[in-house]
Amino acid sequence: MVAHRVVSLTRQVPDLEAASRFYTQFGLEQTGPGVFGTVLGGDQLFLKVGPRPLIENIVVGVDSEQDIEDITSRIEKLGVAVTIEGPARSAIEPVTGLLFTFVVAERLPSDPVEEKRTSADRRDLVPRHAVRPLRLGHVVIGCHDVEAAKVFFIDGIGMRLSDYVTGGPFMRFETDHHNLVLVPAPMTLLHHTAWKVRNIDEIGFGGSQMIENHPERHAWGLGRHAASANYFWYLKDPAGAFAEYYYSEMDELADGPTFWDPVPESEGLPVAVWASPPLVDKPLVPEAMPAPILTADSQ
Ligand SMILES: [Fe+2]
Incomplete structure (x- = not known):
């Protein structure tokens, strides 16, 4: 078996209070100073104060010590050093310089399945409870050489390639279409984290709540991606990266293609099959990145 999920992400943010406010309102549960949890995944986001918005560590879960x-042996064969920290192992991906830690982690329960409505009841719609993301679905990393960095994830961790979109490999552990994505960028950066919610209604409701009184948070959405077929709404966090609400009923990619061919030749897919027009020209360019790469009109 290979790794099965991103357990957590630790990152530095210049303003911990502002970032904490953002992610609390986003729907993550603050369980400690700078610690944020999801409904199914527990504590998945760790924020620390730092001068620049850096990723400190990404923890990847596996089933067993044998995994x-x-x-470890696959990564060492790539010439990358692996350090031992108790039962965990860590390695620095040499192209991005990011620290990855591998731990034995329980598998998450399946995402809850929506029950079909049998009647329309307006009381179901208002008032609404706060959106609570189920789990951290994927992490997107800006990288100056995505092909060189890809080797660590595919040959080292054992991830599988699902698609290429705008020059970036979308890689998965198991049935989610993607769990780690590399996008071309002049430097290593956190492009976005994506948090799964229960349905498209929660994306719309959550996104609307986030931009109410905070129009500067709006990046891009509501829309639907092509490669992964998920619905999305991107919001800009106070540290310059994006947080994405997403939902897809087509996560079950399993071991074979279902609605698309998960191969590199899929390059050319549009970023979105439909989306509301973005308010700015380059809605998905992080503040840390001087050159635009992922844009709504780069399709
Ligand atoms: Fe995403």
Whole structure:
């Protein structure tokens, strides 16, 4: 077996209070100073104060100690050093310089399945409870050489390639279409984290709540991606990266293609099959990135 999920992400933010406010309102549960949890995944986001918005660590979950040993030997074969920290192993991906830690982690329960409505009841719509993301679905990393960095994830961790979109490899552990994505960028950066919610209604409701009184948070959405077929709404956090609400009923990619061919030749897919027009020219360019790469009109 290979790794099965991103357990957590630790990142530095210049203003911890502002970032904490953002992610609390986004629907993550603050369980400690700078610690934020999801409904299914527990504590998945760790924020620390730092001068620049850096990723400090990404923790990847595997099923067993044998999996850790297997990943260790594959990574070492790539010439990358692996350090031992108790039962965990860590390695720095040499192209991005990012620290990845491998731990044995329980598998998450399945995402709840929406029950079909049998009647229309307006009381179901208002008032609404706060949106609570189910789990961290994927992390998108800006990288100056995505092909060189891809080797660590595919040959080292054992991830599988699902698609290429705008020059970036979309890689998965198992049935989600993608869990880690590399997008071309002049430097290593956190492009966005994506948090799964229960349905498209929660994306719309959550996004609307986030931009009410905070129009500067709006990046791009509501829309639907092509490669992964998920619905999305991107919001800009106070540290310059994006947080995405997403939902897809087509996460079950399993071991074969279902609605698309998960191969590199899929390059050319539009970023979105439909989306509301973005308010700015380059809605998905992080503040840390001087050159635009992922844009609504780069399709
Ligand atoms: Fe995403």
